[in-house]
Amino acid sequence: xxxxxxxxxxxxxxxxxxSTASRALAGGLTSKSTETRLQRxxxxxGYRPNTLARGLKTRSTRLVGLVVHNLxxxxxxxxxxxxxxxxxxxxxxVILCITADNPDQEAETIATLADQRVDGLIICPTGxxxxxxxxxxxxxxxxxxxxxxxxxxxxxxxxxxDPEGAFAGTRYLLExxxxxxxxxxxxQETTSGRERLSGYRRALEEAGIRFNPTLVHAGRYEPxxxxxxxxxxxDREDRPTALxxxxxxxxxxxxxxxxxxxxLVPDDISLLCYEDMPGFEWQRPAxxxxxxxxxxxxxxxxDRLLLRLRSHAAPPAATAHEYRxxxxxxxxxxxxxxxx
Amino acid sequence: xxxxxxxxxxxxxxxxxxSTASRALAGGLTSKSTETRLQRxxxxxGYRPNTLARGLKTRSTRLVGLVVHNLxxxxxxxxxxxxxxxxxxxxxxVILCITADNPDQEAETIATLADQRVDGLIICPTGxxxxxxxxxxxxxxxxxxxxxxxxxxxxxxxxxxDPEGAFAGTRYLLExxxxxxxxxxxxQETTSGRERLSGYRRALEEAGIRFNPTLVHAGRYEPxxxxxxxxxxxDREDRPTALxxxxxxxxxxxxxxxxxxxxLVPDDISLLCYEDMPGFEWQRPAxxxxxxxxxxxxxxxxDRLLLRLRSHAAPPAATAHEYRxxxxxxxxxxxxxxxx
DNA sequence: CTATGCTTCGCAAACGTTTGCGGGCGCAAG
DNA sequence: CTTGCGCCCGCAAACGTTTGCGAAGCATAG
Numbered sequence: 100x101x102x103x104x105x106x107x108x109x110x111x112x113x114x115x116x117x118s119t120a121s122r123a124l125a126g127g128l129t130s131k132s133t134e135t136r137l138q139r140x141x142x143x144x145g146y147r148p149n150t151l152a153r154g155l156k157t158r159s160t161r162l163v164g165l166v167v168h169n170l171x172x173x174x175x176x177x178x179x180x181x182x183x184x185x186x187x188x189x190x191x192x193v194i195l196c197i198t199a200d201n202p203d204q205e206a207e208t209i210a211t212l213a214d215q216r217v218d219g220l221i222i223c224p225t226g227x228x229x230x231x232x233x234x235x236x237x238x239x240x241x242x243x244x245x246x247x248x249x250x251x252x253x254x255x256x257x258x259x260x261d262p263e264g265a266f267a268g269t270r271y272l273l274e275x276x277x278x279x280x281x282x283x284x285x286x287q288e289t290t291s292g293r294e295r296l297s298g299y300r301r302a303l304e305e306a307g308i309r310f311n312p313t314l315v316h317a318g319r320y321e322p323x324x325x326x327x328x329x330x331x332x333x334d335r336e337d338r339p340t341a342l343x344x345x346x347x348x349x350x351x352x353x354x355x356x357x358x359x360x361x362x363l364v365p366d367d368i369s370l371l372c373y374e375d376m377p378g379f380e381w382q383r384p385a386x387x388x389x390x391x392x393x394x395x396x397x398x399x400x401x402d403r404l405l406l407r408l409r410s411h412a413a414p415p416a417a418t419a420h421e422y423r424x425x426x427x428x429x430x431x432x433x434x435x436x437x438x439x
Numbered sequence: 440x441x442x443x444x445x446x447x448x449x450x451x452x453x454x455x456x457x458s459t460a461s462r463a464l465a466g467g468l469t470s471k472s473t474e475t476r477l478q479r480x481x482x483x484x485g486y487r488p489n490t491l492a493r494g495l496k497t498r499s500t501r502l503v504g505l506v507v508h509n510l511x512x513x514x515x516x517x518x519x520x521x522x523x524x525x526x527x528x529x530x531x532x533v534i535l536c537i538t539a540d541n542p543d544q545e546a547e548t549i550a551t552l553a554d555q556r557v558d559g560l561i562i563c564p565t566g567x568x569x570x571x572x573x574x575x576x577x578x579x580x581x582x583x584x585x586x587x588x589x590x591x592x593x594x595x596x597x598x599x600x601d602p603e604g605a606f607a608g609t610r611y612l613l614e615x616x617x618x619x620x621x622x623x624x625x626x627q628e629t630t631s632g633r634e635r636l637s638g639y640r641r642a643l644e645e646a647g648i649r650f651n652p653t654l655v656h657a658g659r660y661e662p663x664x665x666x667x668x669x670x671x672x673x674d675r676e677d678r679p680t681a682l683x684x685x686x687x688x689x690x691x692x693x694x695x696x697x698x699x700x701x702x703l704v705p706d707d708i709s710l711l712c713y714e715d716m717p718g719f720e721w722q723r724p725a726x727x728x729x730x731x732x733x734x735x736x737x738x739x740x741x742d743r744l745l746l747r748l749r750s751h752a753a754p755p756a757a758t759a760h761e762y763r764x765x766x767x768x769x770x771x772x773x774x775x776x777x778x779x
Numbered sequence: 780c781t782a783t784g785c786t787t788c789g790c791a792a793a794c795g796t797t798t799g800c801g802g803g804c805g806c807a808a809g
Numbered sequence: 810c811t812t813g814c815g816c817c818c819g820c821a822a823a824c825g826t827t828t829g830c831g832a833a834g835c836a837t838a839g
Contacts, residue, residue: 105825116789121827130787150554151500152825155491155794162534162555170520171717176510183537192551194502195535197523211532214490215502322721351721358723377511378718381662381691383698445795456819461797470817492795495824 104144112144113137124148154216161191163404164212166222168200172320172348173376174246174393175223181397182221189405191218202227209235219404224249241407245400248290248421255407257400257422259391261291264426265298265345268371268389271428272341273306276437277369281339282315283328283353285346292317295345295373314339318349325352333360340368340437347374350386365435375429384432392424399424444484452484453477464488494556501531503744504552506562508540512660512688513716514586514733515563521737522561529745531558542567549575559744564589581747585740588630588761595747597740597762599731601631604766605638605685608711608729611768612681613646616777617709621679622655623668623693625686632657635685635713654679658689665692673700680708680777687714690726705775715769724772732764739764 110120113136122128123137124146154160165182167175183193194212198205202225209231212220220235220242229252236242236254244256272280282299285292296317300310313335316328325344329352332339344353350372357364364370364384372379372388379386399422450460453476462468463477464486480486494500505522507515523533534552538545542565549571552560560575560582569592576582576594584596612620622639625632636657640650656671658664665684669692672679684693690712697704704710704724712719712728719726739762 103825107825117826118790118828119788122788125827128787133787147550147554149495149556149825151491151495151556152794153827155489155495155796155825156827158794160491170510170516176516179535180510180537183535187536192534192536192555194532195519195523196527196532197520210487214487215532216489216491322717326721351718355721355723377662378691381666381695383695443795447795457796458798458820459818462818465797468817473817489795492824493797495795495826496797498824 103149104146105149106146109137109141109144109146113140158216159218160216162194162215162217163191163219163221163408164194164196164208164215164217166196166198166205166208166212166220168198168223168225170197173374174347174391174396177393178221178223178245178397178400181394182401185398185401186405189408191408198225200225206231213240219243219408221245221400221404223247226250241404243400243404243407245396246291250290255403255420257396257403257424259291259393259396260423260426261294261391262298262301264373264389264391265295265343266302267298267426267428268343268345268373269299269302270306271430272343272369272371272434273302273308275341275369275434277339277341278308278437279311279314279337279339279341281328281332281342283325283332283342283344283346283349284315284317285320287317292346299343299345318346320346320348322349322352322355325349325354326356327352329353329356330359333357333362338368341371341434342368343371343373345373347372347376350376350379354382364433369434369437371434380431386433387431388429390427390429392426396424443489444486445489446486449477449481449484449486453480498556499558500556502534502555502557503531503559503561503748504534504536504548504555504557506536506538506545506548506552506560508538508563508565510537513714514731514736517733518561518563518585518737518740521734522741525738525741526745529748531748538565540565546571553580559583559748561585561740561744563587566590581744583740583744583747585736586631590630595743595760597736597743597764599631599733599736600763600766601634601731602638602641604713604729604731605635605683606642607638607766607768608683608685608713609639609642610646611770612683612709612711612774613642613648615681615709615774617679617681618648618777619654619677619679619681621668621672621682623665623672623682623684623686623689624655624657625660627657632686639683639685658686660686660688662689662692662695665689665694666696667692669693669696670699673697673702678708681711681774682708683711683713685713687712687716690714690716690719694722704773709774709777711774720771726773727771728769730767730769732766736764 106117106120110117119129120137123134124141163186170176179195186193196208198208205225206228209228213235222244223246224244226249229249232242233252242254244254248256248258284295287293303310316331318324344350362368372386375388375390379388446457446460450457459469460477463474464481503526510516519535526533536548538548545565546568549568553575559580562584563586564584566589569589572582573592582594584594588596588598624635627633643650656668684690702708712726715728715730719728
């Protein structure tokens with residue numbers, strides 16, 4: 100702040116007007132000689148452009164907002180890392196905001212980001228501030244939803260292929276011979292919760308197995324959910340031979356629940372999780388998972404946003420598209436064929 | 440961006456000058472009547488101040504930068520969450536940047552943040568761009584270092600009490616009767632790596648046990664380090680009876696290494712980790728740890744910065760203080776007395 | 780030699796605020 | 810009724826850029 104060497108100083112040192120200085124540093128707008136000369140002077144003086152003034156004039160800060168529920172969730176973590184890295188490569192800075200899945204906090208966050216005149220927004224929406232977001236998007240600030248769809252309003256969205264992922268996971272277990280497959284899944288108010296349940300159900304039905312609601316436990320994205328679900332499912336007299344934990348926060352609780360019962364994976368019970376968390380690979384036995392592709396999602400979200408940032412021209416709401424990232428089954432060691 | 444209702448519009452609607460509008464919205468600078476009247480008008484029009492223009496004039500964006508190495512590390516995660524929450528409560532937004540512990544990337548990051556005219560900076564330094572940071576601090580943009588100390592230059596810093604933490608952990612194991620304690624620790628180039636080793640060593644020597652360098656394995660903050668160290672230490676003929684993993688990234692690798700050897704914790708070997716990671720509590724057996732107080736560190740860092748942000752007056756470099764957060768031993772189930 | 784075109788640069792306005800300064804007005808005191 | 814004092818408010822400058830417009834310089838073509 101003290102070190103405020105401004106364009107005027109550069110201009111003065113170079114004996115030109117402020118405007119030529121500006122153009123020289125922009126490049127290609129002056130003669131080659133003054134261009135290099137002024138750039139050298141600017142470097143010597145340690146000139147750094149004032150982003151505020153520039154943004155005020157050009158109506159473009161190079162900031163984009165990234166709004167997520169938390170950082171404990173592995174998907175959000177890679178989202179944050181990938182988005183930040185990708186956008187930085189294009190000269191954008193990322194403002195990270197955490198909403199704790201709280202609509203009020205989300206509303207405030209969006210407002211503040213709008214005040215900062217961010218150029219764009221990547222958000223995992225709570226589902227409550229649709230009009231606010233849509234207004235932003237209409238106003239020329241591209242908004243890309245990620246991980247969760249906003250049910251109320253049309254916006255560009257990149258999602259995981261949850262129906263297919265859950266389907267593939269369930270079918271894998273079926274192919275191994277399992278017939279009683281317990282499902283621990285997220286709340287049915289969320290897109291992912293619903294879609295993963297439906298994928299599970301479809302796989303069962305295609306295999307000619309009747310869907311049994313008492314085999315599924317839905318809850319919040321927390322370890323406690325996993326523990327509770329685990330206990331509930333294991334206390335049945337016809338204990339499932341496999342558990343599909345389609346909610347990766349709960350996985351920790353499930354692991355604990357299985358240990359409580361002294362059940363060994365995969366000998367006593369097969370275990371399939373959702374999302375590839377860093378620890379899973381190192382776990383013993385290494386956990387099989389269906390990877391929803393958080394990394395790819397993050398990349399696509401960043402790329403889509405970048406595209407719209409660059410083509411400042413047309414933000415055609417009509418084109419509001421929905422992208423799905425393919426899920427991938429990773430077979431490791433936690434599932435085994437059922438012995439008959 | 441389209442929705443650009445400016446102060447002029449408010450003034451016009453209220454039939455006053457722009458300056459009165461500004462003052463009315465600021466509050467306390469006009470008559471009570473015009474104040475409420477204009478505030479109502481502003482609300483109706485949906486006026487939102489342009490942070491860029493304001494920042495340009497007042498030389499204060501309400502932005503602070505937060506610079507960390509990554510988000511996989513649990514300390515950084517809580518740092519990000521806590522700092523962002525705390526600063527937001529005071530009206531600041533957080534720009535999150537990730538350096539991957541890479542000095543070049545760090546240099547670029549700091550420069551860009553300075554360009555954005557952030558009001559302050561919280562950073563876990565790589566240790567390489569000291570002059571840049573010091574210049575910022577001198578220039579009136581308070582910089583607070585966290586987690587790591589910057590060896591080269593004096594700055595306000597909040598650290599974990601690593602020497603004491605490692606000492607306490609080691610002594611705990613000693614009290615349980617362990618004599619051969621393997622240590623897996625971070626690189627000796629880092630503050631934490633050195634300090635944790637020295638704490639371990641001091642505890643041993645105070646107990647009258649000769650420090651044995653072959654019992655320590657130092658490596659990067661990665662699971663691979665844990666695995667390698669684990670293998671090395673377990674292959675000794677006089678296998679340690681306890682492992683102190685003073686580097687929480689490595690813990691995952693250690694767990695895997697122990698499983699490989701089919702060693703049970705705590706029956707076959709005691710295990711003490713550093714940092715309380717979310718999974719540890721759920722692990723079976725629940726892992727004992729020395730918690731370095733990442734949460735408290737984050738809070739203190741945020742508070743210190745806030746203090747200096749508010750008292751815009753004096754950034755006395757002389758006061759550059761170093762704060763230490765006490766470590767806390769959490770006894771769970773992974774350590775047991777050695778049977779003689 | 781004049782007309783024309785291109786390149787290179789300066790002038791000044793603009794972006795949306797905040798704020799020092801001074802003018803107008805009302806009200807109390809003289 | 811005048812003077813003085815305070816309270817509100819408007820004028821205008823400033824923050825550091827970018828950019829349209831026009832002027833100057835120079836070369837080339839007619």
